Amino acid sequence: MRYGPAVRRRKLGAELRRQRELTGMTSRQAADVVGWHQSKVSRIETGSSGAKPSDVARLLDAYRVADPELRALLGALCGADTTGPGDGRTGARRGWWYAYRDLLPSAYLDFISLESEASRSRTLETTVVPGLLQTPEYARAVTRAALADPPDHQVDELVRVRMARQAVLHREQPGKPLELCAVLDEAVLRHEVGSPEVMAGQLGHLLTTAALPNVRLHVLPFSRGNHIGITGPFVIFSFPRIADLDVVVLDHLTSSLYLERKEDLRAYASAFAILRAHALPHEKSLDYIAGIHHGTQ
Known part of the structure; x- marks a missing residue:
């Protein structure tokens, strides 16, 4: 399943790649930390595959990104509406437009x-x-x-x-x-x-x-x-x-x-x-x- 339009997937992937590189991790090391295959990290970073809100949260945790504003923005890019109550499954919040x-x-x-x-x-x-x-x-x-x-x-x-x-x-x-x-x-x-x-x-x-x-x-x-x-x-x-x-x-x-x-x-x-x-x-x-x-x- 793809989450969000192509433009958001690609922009999300580019920023996740930048955050990974700031830590000095390779995509293989990032995949090992979150327990995925390296190909999943690569697909997310290139925008060829979407990322669920929970996927983004796991990667940001692995990269030790604590900034709530940045996490909210990247959550929105993957389709996690960030201004309403949580959905009970991914921890993402739904916007009023939901x-x-x-x-x-x-x-x-x-x-x-x-x-x-x-x-x-x-x-x-x-x-x-x-x-x-x-x-x-x-x-x-x-x-x-x-x-x-x-x-x-x-x-x-x-x-x-x-x-x-x-x-x-x-x-x-x-x-x-x-x-x-x-x-x-x-x-x-x-x-x-x-x-x-x-x-x-x-x-x-x-x-x-x-x-x-x-x-x-x-x-x-x-x-x-x-x-x-x-x-x-x-x-x-x-x-x-x-x-x-x-x-x-x-x-x-x-x-x-x-x-x-x-x-x-x-x-x-x-x-x-x-x-x-x-x-x-x-x-x-x-x-x-x-x-x-x-x-x-």
């Missing part, structure tokens, strides 16, 4: 688990407000537009999930709030979603949320012309202390694509830096949003 496992596609669950462990998120949006910044009314309208005649109870649950995700912007434990930097094409602010009243509430909410010290918004006005992000939105997740775990997520209609190659990460990080420099500064962006909100732009 309760929605029958409702949400696996790609969305993977996205939420990565988002919950990330320390920073850089996102470009070209058509809709990022999920972490949506009001319930706006999220409801977006959900109805994205699905084919969904029943009310499904919409209610999906909106509830989206609102629950926003807790990362306010969390105190186990880590600091997520640092969110969002570049928004002006179309995001102009595209009427739901109704004029819904959009007015959404724009006001953007202004309120942008007052958080960990949130930065940058608007790309139409007057700036074409830009490097015109091909579509993306998200870059970064993780505490481990730059090699960064991942780019591209959303499609029915799936998500995870990019992890260093050249891809460099390309998207560079693109985001260019977009941010091309956009209005944070304070001027808030003035711009306020102008649209009050009908003066």
Whole structure:
């Protein structure tokens, strides 16, 4: 059985290999310590085979990794949700999203688990407000537009999930709030979603949320012309202390694509830096949003 998407398996394996090398152990010695065949350690380290939460815990114990933040992060990468009660078998804790496992596609669950462990998120949006910044009314309208005649109870649950995700912007434990930097094409602010009243509430909410010290918004006005992000939105997740775990997520209609190659990460990080420099500064962006909100732009 494989645990977690391929990108997480490979990143987990690379970090476990790094932790092993820090101890001076060979893969054979590590296997001897935990009582496995060497091939199992090798498969986990290359990402060709998944690791259960209990496997990761045994390896981290063997490597004498005591840092709870690092252990939680690596647990999340192997599919062990790390913010809820234990499952009674592996000692892993389940995240709040576990309760929605029958409702949400696996790609969305993977996205939420990565988002919950990330320390920073850089996102470009070209058509809709990022999920972490949506009001319930706006999220409801977006959900109805994205699905084919969904029943009310499904919409209610999906909106509830989206609102629950926003807790990362306010969390105190186990880590600091997520640092969110969002570049928004002006179309995001102009595209009427739901109704004029819904959009007015959404724009006001953007202004309120942008007052958080960990949130930065940058608007790309139409007057700036074409830009490097015109091909579509993306998200870059970064993780505490481990730059090699960064991942780019591209959303499609029915799936998500995870990019992890260093050249891809460099390309998207560079693109985001260019977009941010091309956009209005944070304070001027808030003035711009306020102008649209009050009908003066």
